[in-house]
Amino acid sequence: MPLPEIITQIFKRKQKSYKMVLILSLIEELRATNQERVSFDRVKEQFLNYFIAEQERGNRVDQPPGRELWRDAPKSQLKDIINSPVNALTHILFVNSEDNTIGFHSQLQRQLGEEGLSQLERLANDELQTYNAALQHFSLQGYLEKIMAEYTSAKKEPFAGHALGTLFRQTLPSELKALPFIDEQYKVQGSVGQGNWATVPWLAILDKRITETTQHGEYVVYLFAEDMSAVYLTFNQGVTVPIQEKGRREGYAYLRNQTHEIRELLSLTHMNKDENIRLMDSGLGQDYQVSTVAYIKYERGSVPNDEQLIRDLENVIEDYRLYVDTVTSTGNEANDEEVEILPQEAEPLKDEQVTSILHQIQSHIRRQGFFFPEHLVENFYLSLKAKPFVILAGISGTGKTRLVKLFAEALGATRDNGQFTLIPVRPDWSDPADLLGYKDLSGRFQPGPITKVFVDARKLENQHRPYFICLDEMNLARVEHYFSDLLSVLETQEWREGRITTQDLISSTLLDTLEDQEEYGSLGIPENVFLIGTVNMDETTHPFSKKVLDRANTLEFNYINLEQYPDLGEQVETSGSPDAAELNHLFLRSDYLQLVDAYDVNKELVVRTTERLVKINALLEDIHAHVGFRVRDAICFYMIYNDRYKLMSEEEAFDWQLLQKILPRIQGSHSSVRRVLLSLIKGAIGSGAGVTVNIEELKEDATPLYMKWAAGQTPPTAKHPQTARKLAFMLRRLEEDGFTSYWLS
Template identity: 85%
Template structure:
């Protein structure tokens, strides 16, 4: 007969070994006396004898609070200790204080024959052996001392693939997960930085009922001092959101108020509740100090033994569990997260860290067996940062969709967690309803595939996560017909309450029911959503209007090297980009919406870039392809981000922008189009190319036409802007041979 469910559930919540030992002690006593109730004192003695015998055998066991040996524990303390498992098992056990006996509740006892009692005994023994095995092999003391001894010198070494990174991201979470009181309700993660070494490395334990990221909510975390003189076990709270929302001074005041509230809710008797935690002298680590609710300090070279460390951790986790139980049962969790969830905590990423993060993304893509041209990942990143709408164009099979998927995957956004969505465009899409949704005959709103993602992305608990939407083959239908509403809403981006927000995407006339109004009302495009469209340019597709081109960077995938083979050394690279999964969406979100946002700090670069565009515009006016302020601002933002993050030279960056924002606008069959292309080619080649910019030299060079020298593996002429020069050569070829040219038909 199977055990009653109330009995099988007793070990679901992982705590100390006390419950298992108590059950085994009770079963031994019941068998010895063949009674339904046995002496409580005898059971307590068996309980104590177990721990004394294990310690005498040299095995690690849970310690009595404040003592190294169970044999030193007084009887009064033993009574307090055993009360913990008695209370935890009160739904199946009964203690009679009048005759000092203990046994199972009568309704449980009736279901426990010898067979069932043996099952329960095996279950308790299995749990106890598993618990003790975890205690034996795990040396938390050794890991903490190792980190403090090696981290300072490690920061002088290459960040990528470093052993300490693996220790924090993989080894330590795996080892801690084996501790019996850390079950599946907890997420464990560590970090030594994102692309560069962190000033304060950390190892966090998060209860998934209230948070799954260190960027919000409350959690338990080991914080290492910058000088590695100490490590602190802390009860902590998300920090950057209130600072971002309220400013540093008011944000600090908010955190201190929250600290007092939590300290009032919990005893935290075994922890320090003062302000004496010291991680750094200045910088971001001070935020961690302010957000700390309570802490235990371990000094380098004097970290206590594993028994004490695990006891401390278990005590802190018990306080954490009580806190989460309280806020979730009373509903206070929503109030608690009101500020943090609205804005989410950013990691305050430093500009110099971006290069390292992009390197990790590239490494992830290469490990998957895919290779893209030099600077393409940087260009894709800068394009997304400039505007959350990017077009990837080119022939079929060049990896456009794969780039989006792998880039998103490296940042922790996958189809499984809903942060990456592929939406195949259909040829019969003729209005926004196919994408956004429609009202059915019953009056209910039926959301489209894009609307469903936007609803999920704007949820408070998801506000910090990046969401990628890939519109596959988006020009199979006319983009202006089904995408116009979204393009218009994107143009309404504005700063409100420290976030980028847009006007509503779903008209209120579509939402008749109160349920629909709650779910879809006031739905704009959240700042954590990034749209990427892939397009194939052939006879089955539709061209883009300037309205679409003005609002996106167009990355082209037409130049393919079929002799690029997988590099096994890349496949074997050990660097793990998993820590990027916690990267805040602000890594991709635009910092500027209007040029005035960036002008003062980047005046010289903005003026230089604008002067170039003025000269180009003078040429484009001849074919009515000149650009306006929207394109001017987008190009300036791209150039500013590139300079901030030091990803490419200024000429390389401008080359990409000339290729992606200017050339897609040019098409036609008139001689004026040829004149514009030739003048642009002259500027793209620059001085010293050795090429006379005329049709004859471009098309009929004695060695080979210029456009073929880029395509056939020959050495092309030195060019100031080689990407644009190559494209211009192909466009001129089309014009010469077919009498018509376009960016899309080269």
């Protein structure tokens, strides 16, 4: 009997050999125990023993991340490694966390039987042998042809976790580093895009003495044409920084001059020295024509053998080495000066560092004599990480603006260095020009307050620094009127060259002069800028539309404990640097823009969270307050970050998200609103709070329910206590005033 299709397809996408080894380890344990469920620890042991044994036999296998030998891999790392194939195979495998066992889903196990297990074992062994055979001999020709043959169709498939991404980011760099003429002074890096497929994928070799990024400096790089008709081995220059610093026209002139000087300096034997490199029709295609010093073209289907390819690469690397030796010599002062001003690349933090940094931030806040509720700082951080726009709501004097200022200070962002900016919103603001800027009568562009920050933040030397903008009392004017352009542009975020970019904010019709075009042209929302709005909800302010609420987490500051006093045991600082060291913006920048970016690794959490939201949406549909994909994705990102950094329990994190993303949408006076509030309260209390919610009994009078929670108290064992408390206040407002809203409690 043939294997079910669900089984035959499991090895179709192979990033590594992990899936095959996991299946073989599981089958071995199933046979040894004759049970449907076996010890997960024993399967892990079999998994590890396979790789150790193969390496000790001298065979090449996938290495554990960051290490050469599997024997040196710690057990904690093994758990992370094996979780990857387990998560990828959840449609056929079941892990019971209670007794730590693993096996096939029961129905599939019965369907397979012993004959099916044997067929699956042969399939896994065949796939593993084929995979390992490819590892034993590195064929550059094979890889180049493979990429050109498969890349176009791969772009139609999901980006996250794709095998071609692993090939560019891990396999090819590792193989090239093994070549004898590429030593430790070189960095090898490949890319098929960041979050989305790149139009022109590349594989670069960079001499760390002059550059470690393809955005500036000179390097050797394989560039693939957009239509995959050819791949070019090139001696090239980074275009991003010269164009940002000088503008496109002057940047092109600079690159052409550099090309001329390098061609005069080097022999560049057997390489083409013209501008006939054809990668794409416009944009980067033109940039590469200008920045390419010399190239060798390999056409698809006619790539030469490995011996010729390696010889070509060695010749280009030798020219590159001679060039770097020349420009870094002590006699070349001009180039030495250029190298000194290159910006430092921002390094992402390890997940385990995040908790420590948040503790430092909290310590800084306490030393200033301020106290915020438990987990508020973590919640604020996760909200900014999920989306760089957060709203702080509550009565005046509760510390909303102060939280933003102190949080920014703890990360090295102050008013003095320009990384913290407070922008008071004026009641007469009526369109985006009040915030972004306008063209005056002389035809010059006059930047608005937020545009000035964006321009400063995108400067080369500032791109790794976090910038905080606090829009104080942002609902004194109608947010949708003056903030609409920013809200729209915020939704255009995409990955490009490893950075998050957006569409332009300033219309080209406002930029008449060359100076204005260079200063404000191509200005989006920089990835290192974080927007926080503070709001006081009373009769003098304007309400928020769902368009605004969908794009932000709303943190509430209405529950105040006045009996909080400074801790005299701690010295209160009035000036000087905070405890937390200055960090780069990657501490806060989003790692995911679309759910597909995070789905593979976090599938179980995403599905679990989405199933909860589906049930809540069924209630909200009655009052037209249900949420869409944007809100679902934002909540999932928040939950994923919380799980990654181990900041709160899953229920605590979901409690914050209910409070901040769901409840602000609820308002009205109809009886259906009462039903929704009561149903949500029932779910928020859960079964362990000692409080029974009978919706039928409370339809006419819910006083017995919310009066139990006077002075902001909730049952300590409520499943989602903050949500339950807020819902009780909203219900009380509905009964006393005939109308309720999140903002009026």
